Amino acid sequence: MNNTMESLELRGLSETELAKACLKLGLKRFRGSQIFQWVQDKSVRTWKEMANIGVKDREVLARHFVFPLLELVQEQRAADGTRKYLFRLPDGETLECVLMDYERVQARDRHTVCVSTQVGCAVGCAFCATGLGGFRRNLSPGEIVGQVLEITWLVRQEDPEFHVTNVVFMGMGEPLLNYESVLKGINLLNSSKGQNIGMRRMTISTSGEVFRIRELARDNPQVGLAVSLHSAQDAVRDQLVPMNRKYPLVELIAACRDYSAITGRRITFEVALAEGTATADEARRMAELLKGLLAHVNLIPVNPVAETGMKRPQREKLLEFSRILEGAGITVTLREERGTDIDAACGQLRRRYGE
Ligand code: SAH
Numbered sequence: 001m002n003n004t005m006e007s008l009e010l011r012g013l014s015e016t017e018l019a020k021a022c023l024k025l026g027l028k029r030f031r032g033s034q035i036f037q038w039v040q041d042k043s044v045r046t047w048k049e050m051a052n053i054g055v056k057d058r059e060v061l062a063r064h065f066v067f068p069l070l071e072l073v074q075e076q077r078a079a080d081g082t083r084k085y086l087f088r089l090p091d092g093e094t095l096e097c098v099l100m101d102y103e104r105v106q107a108r109d110r111h112t113v114c115v116s117t118q119v120g121c122a123v124g125c126a127f128c129a130t131g132l133g134g135f136r137r138n139l140s141p142g143e144i145v146g147q148v149l150e151i152t153w154l155v156r157q158e159d160p161e162f163h164v165t166n167v168v169f170m171g172m173g174e175p176l177l178n179y180e181s182v183l184k185g186i187n188l189l190n191s192s193k194g195q196n197i198g199m200r201r202m203t204i205s206t207s208g209e210v211f212r213i214r215e216l217a218r219d220n221p222q223v224g225l226a227v228s229l230h231s232a233q234d235a236v237r238d239q240l241v242p243m244n245r246k247y248p249l250v251e252l253i254a255a256c257r258d259y260s261a262i263t264g265r266r267i268t269f270e271v272a273l274a275e276g277t278a279t280a281d282e283a284r285r286m287a288e289l290l291k292g293l294l295a296h297v298n299l300i301p302v303n304p305v306a307e308t309g310m311k312r313p314q315r316e317k318l319l320e321f322s323r324i325l326e327g328a329g330i331t332v333t334l335r336e337e338r339g340t341d342i343d344a345a346c347g348q349l350r351r352r353y354g355e
């Protein structure tokens with residue numbers, strides 16, 4: 001294990017890595033397991049809270065590990081139970097994450113957190129608040145996991161039984177452009193001595209990093225995949241999702257077919273519709289493009305971001321779009337937007353806050 005700050009970041013270390021680090025410091029191996037459980041399961045925020053570790057050992061540990069926390073800058077609560085958090089990182093950067101449906105009675109046993117994987121994003125999609133600000137930096141595994149841990153800690157102040165059941169990598173940033181850290185974060189969240197979130201309860205959303213889609217199928221076939229499609233025409237998608245200029249639709253769809261063949265899993269295609277794209281013609285092209293794929297389509301009316309000038313389509317148009325896809329045998333969810341009264345779309349809160 002090397003000695004960089006990141007590798008000793010407490011929230012980003014596995015049980016084995018912690019045990020090894022403890023041995024190196026002349027401490028017992030089992031200290032590693034104890035620390036892991038305090039950090040990853042109990043989501044404590046200080047060394048002092050680790051009650052079964054003696055003061056002397058805690059002092060040694062505190063000198064050798066960094067324990068960076070996410071500082072809550074702002075919390076917004078929407079009428080539908082969605083909570084949105086703006087956190088500040090130790091270097092002053094800010095990131096957003098969202099807890100969905102927390103107060104909805106029918107969702108009491110399902111608590112989904114939407115986490116960020118980068119500060120900003122280099123892809124620059126036309127409708128996305130995060131993309132507008134450009135790329136700042138990747139998040140470390142500890143910072144990715146830290147979002148779930150901080151939210152758990154915050155909610156447990158009022159609801160001690162609370163635990164996160166599902167994680168979606170759909171916050172700020174392109175997860176497959178921070179691949180190693182995202183995979184490490186997923187493994188930490190999956191650990192049975194930590195949050196114990198099943199692989200099948202985690203979903204990565206990508207704008208279409210084809211090379212990594214194939215790697216993901218091989219490296220972690222259990223984790224879910226969502227692909228941000230938005231249009232079935234290259235000329236349109238080139239403008240909406242600039243990743244399309246590198247990997248056009250024919251390559252993206254080929255990678256999706258390979259992904260499903262290897263994993264046996266259905267892919268969710270995210271389609272944010274604006275006035276210009278919610279047309280019957282686009283729907284028919286999309287049905288054709290997805291023919292024969294193990295696919296589910298999530299239709300979302302685009303969330304207006306002031307700078308993008310994009311408008312929501314009329315509900316009638318959305319319904320028609322949905323009917324055409326369903327008519328072609330594709331399952332569709334017409335997603336009620338969550339938390340629109342609190343800027344819940346990707347990157348919106350951070351942008352309003354002034355980054
Ligand atoms: N970078 C990844 C994951 C983060 S974005 C990706 O693009 O998939 C998560 C989802 O939010 C994507 O489907 C993205 O297209 C969508 N999104 C971003 N801004 C939006 C907006 N203003 N309205 C609706 N969906 C938006």
Ligand code: SF4
Pocket residue numbers: 121122123124125128129130131132171172173174207228346
């Ligand atoms: Fe990046 Fe996703 Fe936003 Fe596109 S939609 S700019 S890929 S975060």
